[in-house]
Amino acid sequence: MHTLNFQSRQEATQSSAVVGEEQRVVFLGPRPGGLVGRDAFLAALQKELDHAPVAPRVRVLCGTGGVGKTSLTVEYGYRSAHRYQVIWRINAERRSSWDAQLGELAKALGISEGGEDARIRVHQYLARMQARWLLILDNVIGSEALDQLIPNAGPGDVLITSQQQTWRAGWAMGVPLLDRATAVDFLLSATADRDARAAGRLADELGLLPLALTQATGFLRSTGWLIGDYLQLLETDRVRLLARATPGGQAVAGAWTAAIERLTKDNPGAVTLLQLLAFLAPDSIPVTQLLPQADALPKGIPHEIARRLRAIASDRFAQAEAVSGLAEYHLVTPLGAGTASIHRLVQAITSDTMTRDEKDAWRHTARLLINAAMPNEPTDIALARGQIALLLPHHEHLLGPEHPDTLAIRHTHARWVGEAGDPATARELLAALLPIHERVLGPEHPETLAIQNNHAGWVGKAGDPATARDLLAANLPIRVRVLGPEHPGTLTGRHNHAYWIGEAGDPTTARDLLAAILPIRVRVLGPEHPGTLAVRHNHAHWIGEAGDPAAARDLLAALLPIRERILGPEHPDTLATRNNYARWVGKAGDPATARDLLAALLPIRERVLGPEHPHTLSTRDPLGHWIGEAGDRRAARDLLAALLPLREHVLGPEHPNTLNTRNALAFWTGEAGDPATARDLLAALLPVRERVLGPEHPDTLATRHRFAWSTGQAGDHTVARDMLAALLPAYERILGPEHPDTLDTHDSLASWTGAAGDPAAARDMFAALLPAHERILGPEHPKTLATSHNLAWSTGRAGDPAAARDMLAALLPAYERILGPEHPDTLDTRDSLAFWTGAAGDPAAARDMFAALLPAYERILGPEHPETRATRDRLASWIKRADQHRG
Known part of the structure; x- marks a missing residue:
């Protein structure tokens, strides 16, 4: 085997040897020292060349200057020398040198004599060879070298190195930068320094570029300096340092010179x-x-x-x-x-x-x-989030990470991250930003106070309303002292504090605080300022949550056209008012209209905010609820079942809004005919709500209420009654004795008291409850109708079927007019009327009423729904009783 140790073309020529009719010729140049992290790439290169279908097989190692393309081709030549009869490297950067280099190859091959030029003689020789050959074309610029230097035939391989990246299909192999761990290990192993942190910083500063890393290690070895010293020199005297040549004779500063010179001539816009x-x-x-x-x-x-x-x-x-x-x-x-x-x-x-x-x-x-x-109050919030995220590092690069302008952009970025649907990340971004603000601007600077305020808001929106409330309570007196009691920033702090008091479970206090803030906002900012409109919106909301849904509905109905005119019909705040208006329309007794309003709103929110934005999901959730309240319980269940995985994915499994969806899904599962599953779902949910929100938060109380109700529906009436009896004092203490949710609990307690065997007590409880419902909600509110229905039923169960029949006969037209003739509650009233008509002595009329009712149940609830099956059984019973009565 011929020994490979060629340093020059002269030595290559002198060392050629005859093997049969073919010369063994090798010119590579010095073998690169310190080549690390490239074994996988070299193995892939060998595989590419071994499996390429057409000879000569061409591969182009392309990549940025200094990435080590030449070193890789030379190293490949050394490692694969046993495969080739001829190996020759040509510096192809300058056209003027090609003929001379080909002449040297011809001389080494022993074909320097002849009439043709060296290129033709070399190409003909390589084409006739039986053994494999390797031709390396180094630093190719432009396509002319392909025609002039690559043979048309022959059992060979051609490796090209170039900074250009556009090549024939299948030729290009991009040479990557070193990975960071390899670069750090290279710096530490090539020097006496063991400072891994400094090595990491230097690797980053040099961009993991092999040429720059080699230049650095050569300098460090020759001077005995530490890596930290080199970093300082790189900062203070970078120009001279990068111009210094590596041990192999290359300078980092020259790695891109030829490319930039060519672009300056051919593409000046690229240089700009x-x-x-x-x-x-x-x-x-x-x-x-x-x-x-x-x-x-x-x-x-x-x-x-x-x-x-x-x-x-x-x-x-x-x-x-x-x-x-x-x-x-x-x-x-x-x-x-x-x-x-x-x-x-x-x-x-x-x-x-x-x-x-x-x-x-x-x-x-x-x-x-x-x-x-930089985007300014964008309509496409998700796009704005992405735009700011891209721009922020460049602003930091120019001004520094703690420049006030950079901090302001980081604040804005956090806002749009949250508004785009990621409140937890917004919270973390502001938590990281806050101590920097406090150190750079001072703990009581207005911008610092604004960060504190907004951080609290995203803490709440990420699922911790009580902490948000407490953070704002601590921030507010500082705002009053620093900014003044009527400064817009102070009013914003008061507004947000009131809001999170409500979200933390105290809607009455939230309502009263906002009622006090509103006239100040009107006087200071004007009646149609967006900040004033925001207070009006939340004031209406907490009026509803505090027990007056009709007033909330009317206030939002008056607010909506103002927001549409001032902010635009598709502004997120306008859409929020539409969403809340629909909620309180439903709560005030019109579930069908609430359903229709939300169905119209949903596609707009999906288009403006995106289908998985939290605000979009906050429309889908109540849409499911009001679909159910309007009569389609199975559709409500299915919509909420589809929504829950999205809530868990976007907000997290224990976010309050995710828990709301779990609560609603359990409820409509029961209403759709599976009370046992509803009970079990709520039993699993209740301890999560107690831990996340607290045992007396209104949402926790709502889950306890629904758990008790589902327990009764699943067959355990006495336990349901006792659970509700224990729950009622908490409702009265926390929300007040006449809050709608407190009245609902009274209603449920009366229902399960009767079902547990004491219909007279249930009758008296409903009779005492009905005037409160009529006064607070109105005589035709669905919940008032439900209480009237329950009073009638309990009256019959307590021994007066004729009175029950007459009460239900008077009630049915109201149900048909308000909820519609096919609403499940209307059907339930028809069912009760039929039953008590029979119980009052007219089994034939009861039979006929059940016969007319059964097809409606089968069509609306399904033939196997528990209510449908019960109606079928009652029809059979009253057919039998009517026959007996006639006989």
Whole structure:
């Protein structure tokens, strides 16, 4: 075997040996030292060459300057030398040197004599060879080298290195940067320094570029310096340091010189873009976002830079040409969606060629472009979140992470993250930002107070209303002292404090606080200021939650057209008012209209906010509820079952809104005919609500109520009665004795008291409850009708079937008029009327009424619904009784 140790073409020529009719010729140059982290790539390269279907087999190692393309081809030649009869490397960067290098190869092959030029003789020789050969074309620029230097035939392999990336299909193999762990290990193993943290910083500063890492280790070994010393020098004297050659003779500063020179001549717009990108953060640069149309460039950009930018901002094609020109030479890496990244050393070398004034001008330009690209009160919140997230690192790069302007953008970013549907991340972003604000601006600076306020808000929206309330309670007196009691910021703090008091379970206090704030807002800001409208919205909401749904409905009905006129019909706040208006329409007794309002709102929220935005989900949840209340219980159950996984995915399994959906799904599961499953679902939910919200939070009480009700529906009437008897005092103490939810608990307690065997007590409880329902909710509210129904039923059970019949006969027209003739509650009233008609002595009329009722139950609830089966059984019973009575 011939020994490989070739350092020059002269030595290669002298060392050629005859093997049969073919020469064994090798020229590679020195074997690269310190090549690390490339075994997998070299194995993949060998596999590519071994399996390529057409000879000669061509592969192009492409990548940014200094990534180690040449070293990889040389190392491959050394590792695979036993495979090849001829191995020859040609420096293809300059056309003028090709003939001489091919002549040297011809001489080494012993074919230097002949009439043809060296290229033809070499290509003919390689084409006739039986043994495999390897030709390396190093630093190819342009396509001419392909025609001139690659043989048309022969059993060989051609390896090309180039910064260009556009090649024939299947040829290109991108050479990646080193991974960080490998780069750090290389720095530590090549030096006497053991400072892994400093090595990591240096690896990052050098962008994991093998050439730069090799240059650094050579410098450190020759000087005996530590890595920290090199980092300091890199900061203070970068130009001279990067111009220093590696042990192999290359300088980092020269890695991209040829590419930039070619672009300066052929694509000046690309060079303009390169100079802009040199002053931004290296990763995820939103090129399209930063470059508006030529006539929309922000004011203040220096004249000459503005002129050059207009040339690439004039249209999208011009921008694409600039980006593709840089990408062709691996000076930038397009990332899709109008973004690109750039190696930090390309940035450094680009900026280092500028004067101080030129650097200042480009920095100023970059800052103006970033500020102009920032979204301001966007309608597409998710898009705004993404835009700010892309721009923020570049703002930090220019001004520093703690500059007041950077902090303001981080604050805005957190807001749009939350508004886009991620309150937990918004909370964490502001929690991280708050101590920086306190240190940089001071703990009582207005901006710091605003961060505290908004952090509390996202704490609440992420599922912890009690903590939000307490944070705002601590923030409010500082606002009063620093800003004044009627400063808009103080009023906002009072507003938010009141809101989270309500969310934490005290709707009455929230209502009263907002009632006190509203006239101050009107006087200070004006009656139609968005801040005033926000107070009106929440005041209406807490009026409803405190027990007056009709007043809440009417207040929101008056507010909605004002919000539509001032904010626009699709502004998120306008949509929030539409959502709440529908809720209180339903709560005030019109479930069908509430259903229809929400059904119309849902597609708008999906389009404006996105289908998984928390506000969109907050429309789907009540839509399911009011579909059920309007009569389609199975559809309500199915809609909520589909919604629950989305809630868990978007908000988390223990977020209060997720728990609300679990509560509603359990309820409508029971109402759709499976009370035992509803009971079990609520039994699993209750301890979660007690732990997350507290045992006396209104939502926890609501789950206890529904758990008791489902327990009774599942057959255990006495336990249901006792659970409700224990629950009622908590409702009366927390929400008040006449709150609608307290009245509902009274109603349920009376129902299960009767079912547990004491119909007279139930009758008396319903009789005492009915006037409160009529006074608070109105005589035709569905809940008032339900209490009237229950009173009639208990009256019959207590021994007066004729009175029960007459009460139900008077009640049925109201049900048919208010809820509709096929609403389940209307059918239930018809069922009760039929029963007590028979019990009062007319079994034939009862039979006929049940016979007319059964098809409606089968059609609306389904043939196997428990109510349908019960009606079928009652019909059979009354048929039998009517026959006996006639006989």
